[in-house]
Amino acid sequence: MLLQRIITAVVLLIVLLLVSVFLAPVYFRIFVAIASAIALWEWLRLTASANAARIIAIxxxxxxxxxxxxxxxxxAVTTAGVMPAGMPWAGGISPVAAGVATLGVLFWTIAVPLILNRADTQRTPVSVLSSLAGIIVVGGSALALAMLHLQHGVWFIFSFLGVIWCADTFAYFGGKHFGGARLAPAISPGKTRSGAICGLIAAVIWMLATMYIDGSFAGYVHQYFPAFLVLLVGAVLATYSMIGDLYESLIKRRAGIKDSSNLLPGHGGVWDRFDSILSVTPLVLALWMLIRHFH
Known part of the structure; x- marks a missing residue:
């Protein structure tokens, strides 16, 4: 199982590096479009009918x-990072981008914590609202990744994804090592509070380590905010990463399945790998838009 996970992870990393570093930006966007469509299909097959999931995903x-x-x-993207007039995202910040970022942040900040706080495995999820949220969140995250990649480049993307990967990896191993009280036993019995703390610390350390590197997400934020706020942003993103993970775990538990699909050997489905990205990316886009607006 571990070997299978490693092989799949290496293949995914090679593909991601290929489409984001060695090929034109359009290939990165195509990759994101395909991956997000699969994640949306996996989300909807748990909250809607199989036929509806298939049709909407297509x-x-x-x-x-x-x-x-x-x-x-x-x-035609200018050095200031502004889309040319006439493009769908003219001006760099379109009403569509602003809208999906706002809805995504509200969903993960207000709706999901309320759902998690009242988690009950006997309750049936509100399928229509969950499905609608999935379309908005997945589509908004894909758009955000495409925009941020074009505006700031691949290192910016990898450096903020590094916050997620650090939080996830160290939460897993920290929880295994320290054990202790469960973080959310009714949702995901395997997650511990000690693991969550390790994940938060790792995310903050990652932000500190990349804060003075040109082109990084932390470096970009540090241009406008003091260091302690940059580190706070890392802790907040790590928290949202865990919220996204817990929400998917709740949906899967209510559906009575372990993985969102079996498309990725050793890892489950695409949503299993992208759950935290879907909760963090709208917040990153919203922060970027606020910085652009006020500076």
Whole structure:
């Protein structure tokens, strides 16, 4: 099982490096469109009917694929990071981007904590609202990744994803090592409070380690905020990462399954790998838009 997980992770990393570093930006956007369509299908098959999940995911893939190819002008992006007039995201911050970022942040900040706080494995999830949230969150996160990649480059993307990976990895191993009280026993019995603390600390250390590196997410935030606020941002993102993980765990528990699918050997489904990205990315986009607006 461990070998299978390692092999799958290495293959995914190679593909991600290929489409984000060695190929034109459009290939990164196509990769994100495909991956997000699969994640959306996995989400909807747990909150809606199988047919509805399939149809919506196909329609989403067509729209996302078209947007990835025709919705951005790679050559015309200015050094200031502003999309040319006439493009779907003209001005760099479109009403669509602002809307999905706001809805995503509200969902993960207000709705999901309330749902988790009242978690009861006997309750049936509100399928319509959960499905609608999935479309907005997945689509918004895909758009955010595409915009941020085009505006700031691959290192910016990898450096803020590093916050998620650090939080996830150290939460797992920290929980295994220290054990102790469960973080949310009714949702995910394997997660511990000690693991969550280890994940938070690791995320903050990652932000500190990358804060003075040009082109990094932490470095970008540090241009406008003092160091202690940059580290606080890391802790907040790590918290949202755990919220996204717990929400998916709750949906899977209510559906009576272990993994969102079996597409990734040793890892489960794409949503299993992207759950934290979906909860963190809208917040990163919202922070970027606020910085752009006030500076």
């Amino acid at each position: 329609v989403y893939l067509i729209v996302a694929g078209w947007t990835a190819i025709a919705g951005f002008d790679d050559a």
